[in-house]
Amino acid sequence: MPELAEVELARRVLRDRLVDREVGFRLLDPRLVRAGEVPAALTVTAVLRRAKYLLVVSQRETLVLHLRMTGRLSGAEAGRVVLVFEPSGGPPFYLEDPRRLAELWVLPSSEVEGFFTARSLGDAPWPEVRPAAWWLERLGGVRSPVKIALLRQDRVAGLGNIAASEVLWRARVPPMRPARELSPAEWEAIGRHTVAHLDRLLDVEVGLDLTYVTRGGPNPFSVYGRAGAPCPRCGTAVARGVHGGRSTFWCPRCQ
DNA sequence: ATTCGTGTTTCAAA
DNA sequence: GTTTGAAACACGAA
Numbered sequence: 001m002p003e004l005a006e007v008e009l010a011r012r013v014l015r016d017r018l019v020d021r022e023v024g025f026r027l028l029d030p031r032l033v034r035a036g037e038v039p040a041a042l043t044v045t046a047v048l049r050r051a052k053y054l055l056v057v058s059q060r061e062t063l064v065l066h067l068r069m070t071g072r073l074s075g076a077e078a079g080r081v082v083l084v085f086e087p088s089g090g091p092p093f094y095l096e097d098p099r100r101l102a103e104l105w106v107l108p109s110s111e112v113e114g115f116f117t118a119r120s121l122g123d124a125p126w127p128e129v130r131p132a133a134w135w136l137e138r139l140g141g142v143r144s145p146v147k148i149a150l151l152r153q154d155r156v157a158g159l160g161n162i163a164a165s166e167v168l169w170r171a172r173v174p175p176m177r178p179a180r181e182l183s184p185a186e187w188e189a190i191g192r193h194t195v196a197h198l199d200r201l202l203d204v205e206v207g208l209d210l211t212y213v214t215r216g217g218p219n220p221f222s223v224y225g226r227a228g229a230p231c232p233r234c235g236t237a238v239a240r241g242v243h244g245g246r247s248t249f250w251c252p253r254c255q
Numbered sequence: 256a257t258t259c260g261t262g263t264t265t266c267a268a269a
Numbered sequence: 270g271t272t273t274g275a276a277a278c279a280c281g282a283a
Contacts, residue, residue, distance in 0.1 A: 002262075
């Protein structure tokens with residue numbers, strides 16, 4: 001469910017609520033935990049983000065959290081709560097997850113680097129705009145359609161299915177083009193529009209304060225989820241297809 | 256009743 | 270290197 005920008009907003013909210021506090025943890029669903037054991041309490045020194053992974057850091061231990069499709073952090077208890085953060089001197093904070101796909105690893109802080117090395121997580125395309133050469137280095141040799149290439153977390157980390165459609169639409173690149181055939185100008189556009197897309201989403205989210213635009217409410221995207229609707233740029237009906245088992249949306253005329 | 260599709264990502268196998 | 274399917278899980282819709 002969460003786009004990268006939503007994870008970043010969650011990071012900021014968690015940071016504001018947890019850092020420099022003794023934080024108690026109440027685990028309501030043990031299936032959340034993939035490694036280690038959730039401690040009763042920690043003094044949190046930082047809340048960081050690596051792609052869509054959230055890191056709740058203390059001196060000895062770090063909680064690495066991934067929300068997957070349906071996890072959600074919220075200040076209000078709602079739905080199926082799987083973990084409660086209880087900071088001293090502040091209100092509790094909830095991780096809810098109706099499908100229980102979210103994952104948590106409790107690691108010694110010294111082993112966090114190794115954790116990400118083992119998962120061969122690629123580099124971040126946001127918030128700094130990455131130039132064409134950066135994209136060419138990472139995806140320039142990939143034969144698969146650029147839509148699929150953008151989801152390769154081992155090359156470029158943090159872009160999901162929604163972002164891939166939206167960025168390609170903004171950059172006017174057809175999703176089925178083999179990544180290796182893209183010109184430097186097209187990669188430059190993808191780099192620029194990746195940041196534009198995520199910046200805009202973050203702005204919207206900050207205004208809503210963790211309500212998650214990708215759940216409920218009106219569709220905030222230009223082409224994603226809009227098959228048959230007019231393209232916002234040219235009015236042509238938005239197409240829908242499937243690449244690698246994931247749905248893709250694009251404008252057959254201006255892309 | 257059963258199947259399908261759903262925002263994520265990794266992994267194994269072909 | 271690519272492509273495909275499965276897996277984690279739950280639920281609403283067809």
